[in-house]
Amino acid sequence: MSKPENDSLFEAPPMGEQERMVEAIMFATADPVTVQELIGRMPHGCDPAEAIAHLRKRYEGRGVNLVKIDNAWAIRTAPDLGFLMQKETVETRKLSRAAIETLAIVAYHQPVTRAEIEEIRGVGVSRGTIDQLIEMEWIRFGRRRMTPGRPVTFVVTPMFLDHFGLETARDLPGLKDLRAAGLLENRPPPGSVGLTDTDEVDPDSDEEDQTELF
Numbered sequence: 638m639s640k641p642e643n644d645s646l647f648e649a650p651p652m653g654e655q656e657r658m659v660e661a662i663m664f665a666t667a668d669p670v671t672v673q674e675l676i677g678r679m680p681h682g683c684d685p686a687e688a689i690a691h692l693r694k695r696y697e698g699r700g701v702n703l704v705k706i707d708n709a710w711a712i713r714t715a716p717d718l719g720f721l722m723q724k725e726t727v728e729t730r731k732l733s734r735a736a737i738e739t740l741a742i743v744a745y746h747q748p749v750t751r752a753e754i755e756e757i758r759g760v761g762v763s764r765g766t767i768d769q770l771i772e773m774e775w776i777r778f779g780r781r782r783m784t785p786g787r788p789v790t791f792v793v794t795p796m797f798l799d800h801f802g803l804e805t806a807r808d809l810p811g812l813k814d815l816r817a818a819g820l821l822e823n824r825p826p827p828g829s830v831g832l833t834d835t836d837e838v839d840p841d842s843d844e845e846d847q848t849e850l851f
Contacts (some may be wrong), residue, residue, distance in 0.1 A: 649682030652691065659688045660712075669709030669795060705804050708796040715800065736766050740775060744797070744809055748779040748790035767791070775800070 649655070658679050663670055675685035689710055693703040696712075704713050714722055732740070739762055742754050755762050770776045775797040779790035793806055803809065 649684070650680060652684075652688065655679065655683050655685065655688040656692050656695075658683070659685055659692060663703070663710065663712045663726050666711075669706040669711040669799060671709045674709075692812070706799045707805065709795060713802075719802075732769075733766070735760075735762065736769055738796075739766050740770055740793075743770075743776050743791045744806060747792040748782075749792050749808060750782060750788040752788065754791075 650658070659675060662675060662678060672686050672689070675689075676683070679685060687704065696703050700718055700723055701712050701717050704711060735758075739754055741836055742757050743749055746753065747756065751762060751767065767776075771778075774794050776791050777794050779792040781787040781789050797803075797806065
């Protein structure tokens with residue numbers, strides 16, 4: 638039986654054209670794009686996963702790379718050229734020490750409950766600290782624990798990974814790397830920094846001991 642003439646309308650474009658489509662979508666989209674999102678935008682029969690594989694190889698060694706962020710893909714400046722973008726990408730954000738420590742605990746211990754965060758920090762965590770990190774879209778709610786009370790857990794978001802140039806949370810530097818880079822002090826755990834009985838410190842205060850992130 639002969640093939641109907643209009644069947645050609647449903648044939649997928651050549652792979653070279655599919656690569657151009659994926660490239661165009663990623664170039665015009667600030668946020669990482671998943672394969673499923675690409676399938677929804679591209680013509681029927683396209684294989685964006687294969688197009689990504691070709692594009693990734695084509696961009697190797699170039700000024701921009703195709704990088705995987707969590708389960709999505711994006712075009713980003715090559716890591717060794719990031720210093721050229723410093724003036725354009727500097728973003729001043731001040732977080733309290735409580736927020737920074739909470740974020741670090743979520744990143745390194747996810748999925749983690751609020752009670753576990755408080756246990757690790759040694760002090761309580763205010764609702765405002767959690768809300769601030771959620772509003773920044775650096776952490777989000779994870780699955781509830783199958784324990785009494787079914788407490789919610791917290792995990793980092795793809796936006797957090799993208800901001801710090803990580804593919805997954807497993808790419809976070811180890812404690813030795815942080816200390817070697819001078820980013821981690823050898824000091825007592827939070828809440829036990831040699832305070833006297835007369836010291837009054839709100840661990841969740843945003844007014845004192847603020848740290849600037851990028």
